[in-house]
Amino acid sequence: MIGRRAFLRRSGGTLAVGAAGAALGMGWTRSASADCTGATITDGVLSRFRSRIQGSVILPVDTQYATARLGFNRRFDPYPVIIVRAAGTADVARTIEFARTNGITLAIRSGGHSYIGASGGSGVVLDLSAMNSIASLGNGHFQIGAGAQLQQVYGALRCQENMTIPCGSCDTVGFGGIAQGGGFGYLQQAHGITLDRVRSARVVLADGTVVDASPEADADLFWAIRGAGGGSLGVATDFTVEAVPYKTIHVIGWYWPLASAGEALDRFASLQESGAVPRSATVALVFNNGAASLAPAQCVCVLFSTGTLAEAEATKQLFVGPGGIRATPGLGFQYDADSPACDPHAVAQRDYYRAKSAIVYGQPAADTGDYLRYWLERRVADPMFSPSDSATVNFLTFGGAVSDVGPSDTAFPHRDALLEVQFLGYLQNPTTQSIRKNQAWIQGLYADVFPRLSVHGEGCYVNYCDDDLTEAQWTSRYWGANYPRLQVTKRRVDPADFFHGKQTIRL
Known part of the structure; x- marks a missing residue:
C-alpha cells in the first residue's frame, strides 16, 4: 500500500480539490463534482489538521477508504478527498474550520442514508458514526449521539430503563438525520414523531461555535433544528430526548x-x-x-x-x-x-x-x-x-x-x-x-x-x-409556511452559507 506521504509526493505534495479532479493516488485521478471550489491542500496543512483530530482522517490511499466513502444507496458513488470520522465535538469544530478555511465543501453523515447522496460528495465528508454513545440521564431522559444507529438506540433505551422512542423502522439509519427531519415510524400515532421527543440539541455552527439549543437557550435554533433536516444550519452532534415507556x-x-x-x-x-x-x-x-x-x-x-x-x-x-x-x-x-x-x-x-x-x-x-x-x-x-x-x-x-x-x-x-x-x-x-x-x-x-x-x-x-x-x-x-422563518435562522447562524448542499435552506 502507498503511504500517505508517498501519495502526497506522487501528487506533487498537495491534494488538489476542484473541477480538475480529486487526486486518488495510485497515479490516477477521478473527476470531482461541481461542489468543490478549486482549493489546494498542502502536505503541511494536512499534517497539522491530522494532528488536531482525535478520531480518524481517511484519505483515498488508505485501505478503509474503499468502504468508508460509501453511503447506503448504491445509486451514488462518491469520492471525497478526505473523510473525517469524528471522535467528538472538538473534531467536528476543527473539521468545519479546516473545510471553511481551505474552501472545500463539507458533507455531513450520520448514517449515510440520504436519498439524494447528500452525505457524500467530492469534498470533505464529516462522518459522525463514531459519535454513537447513548447515556441515561435519569427520569426517562437520554443523551444520544448523532451517529447512533436506530438499532442501537432501541436496544440501549430498552436495556437501560425499559424505555423506547418513536422512531423509524430502518435499523441502520443514523439518529442525527432522522431526528432533524422528522422521524416517521410505527409509534407515531401514540407518541408523535422522533423530533417531538427531542428536548435539546448540541449544534456546531459554521464559525465553530458550539450551541446547546433548547427552549431556554437559542430557542429559535431549537425550533429550526427540529424539522429543517440535516446539513443546513450546522452539525448536530448529540440530542437530549425524553423517551416513552416500552410496550410490546x-x-x-x-x-x-x-x-x-x-x-x-x-x-x-x-x-x-x-x-x-x-x-x-x-x-x-x-x-x-x-x-x-x-x-x-x-x-x-x-x-x-x-x-x-x-x-x-x-x-x-x-x-x-x-x-x-x-x-x-x-x-x-x-x-x-x-x-x-x-x-x-x-x-x-x-x-x-x-x-x-x-x-x-x-x-x-x-x-x-x-x-x-x-x-x-x-x-x-x-x-x-x-x-x-x-x-x-x-x-x-x-x-x-x-x-x-x-x-x-x-x-x-x-x-x-x-x-x-x-x-x-x-x-x-x-x-x-x-x-x-x-x-x-x-x-x-x-x-x-x-x-x-x-x-x-x-x-x-x-x-x-x-x-x-x-x-x-x-x-x-x-x-x-415555515420556510421564511427557517431562512431567517439560516442567515443568522450561517450568514456565509457555508452549509450549502443540494437541498439545503437558501439564504
Whole structure:
C-alpha cells in the first residue's frame, strides 16, 4: 500500500480539490463534482489538521477508504478527498474550520442514508458514526449521539430503563438525520414523531461555535433544528430526548385483492380521517410488486398496536369487518415485535434505489388506486425487472400525537396531514438499461399518483428528499409556511452559507 506521504509526493505534495479532479493516488485521478471550489491542500496543512483530530482522517490511499466513502444507496458513488470520522465535538469544530478555511465543501453523515447522496460528495465528508454513545440521564431522559444507529438506540433505551422512542423502522439509519427531519415510524400515532421527543440539541455552527439549543437557550435554533433536516444550519452532534415507556408491539397483517385497490385506499383514508383508528395503532397500507405478483394480485395492510391484543384485533375489524373489505382468506400474519425496527440485529446492506414521497392532507382522488394498480402490474409484467427488483408504495397513518403539535410549533409543518407516502423502486443488479427503466417507472408512477394524492394540498418529507424536484417545489413541499422563518435562522447562524448542499435552506 502507498503511504500517505508517498501519495502526497506522487501528487506533487498537495491534494488538489476542484473541477480538475480529486487526486486518488495510485497515479490516477477521478473527476470531482461541481461542489468543490478549486482549493489546494498542502502536505503541511494536512499534517497539522491530522494532528488536531482525535478520531480518524481517511484519505483515498488508505485501505478503509474503499468502504468508508460509501453511503447506503448504491445509486451514488462518491469520492471525497478526505473523510473525517469524528471522535467528538472538538473534531467536528476543527473539521468545519479546516473545510471553511481551505474552501472545500463539507458533507455531513450520520448514517449515510440520504436519498439524494447528500452525505457524500467530492469534498470533505464529516462522518459522525463514531459519535454513537447513548447515556441515561435519569427520569426517562437520554443523551444520544448523532451517529447512533436506530438499532442501537432501541436496544440501549430498552436495556437501560425499559424505555423506547418513536422512531423509524430502518435499523441502520443514523439518529442525527432522522431526528432533524422528522422521524416517521410505527409509534407515531401514540407518541408523535422522533423530533417531538427531542428536548435539546448540541449544534456546531459554521464559525465553530458550539450551541446547546433548547427552549431556554437559542430557542429559535431549537425550533429550526427540529424539522429543517440535516446539513443546513450546522452539525448536530448529540440530542437530549425524553423517551416513552416500552410496550410490546402487536403486528397484524392481512391482504386485500389488488383489484380492490381503490376501495382499499378509500377505506384506509376514511377510517383515519374519521378518527376511528385509536392512538395505540399506526397502520400501513402497502402496494408492492411482490404482493402484486401473487395470483390473484394483492396489496397488504399492516397494523402496529401498543394496545392490548384484543384492542389490536378490534382495530383490525374496522378495516375487514362489517362495513370494511373482506381480507383474502389464507393469507396474513401476526406476531409481537420488541421494537419498531425491522431487525434489531441488522447489518447494513447497501441497496440501489430511487425514492419519492407525498404528504396527504385529505381523501385521495377516487381513481388513485387504479393508477397504483396499473403501475405495479406494469412493473411485474416488464421483463427488464426481476422479481428481486422490488418496488413499493407505502402509506402510513398520521394524526394522533403527531397532530397534537401545531404546524408552526416546530419547523416540521405537516401536522394536519392524514397520511404520509413513500415511493421506492429498487434494483438488485443495476445495469444502464435497468437504471433508466427504473427511473422512468418511478417518475411515471409519481406523475400520475402525486396529483391525485394532493387534491387537498401538496407536501413532501425532507428526509425522503427527491432530486427530481425543482427548488421552488422542494422548499414549498418540505417546509411550507415555515420556510421564511427557517431562512431567517439560516442567515443568522450561517450568514456565509457555508452549509450549502443540494437541498439545503437558501439564504
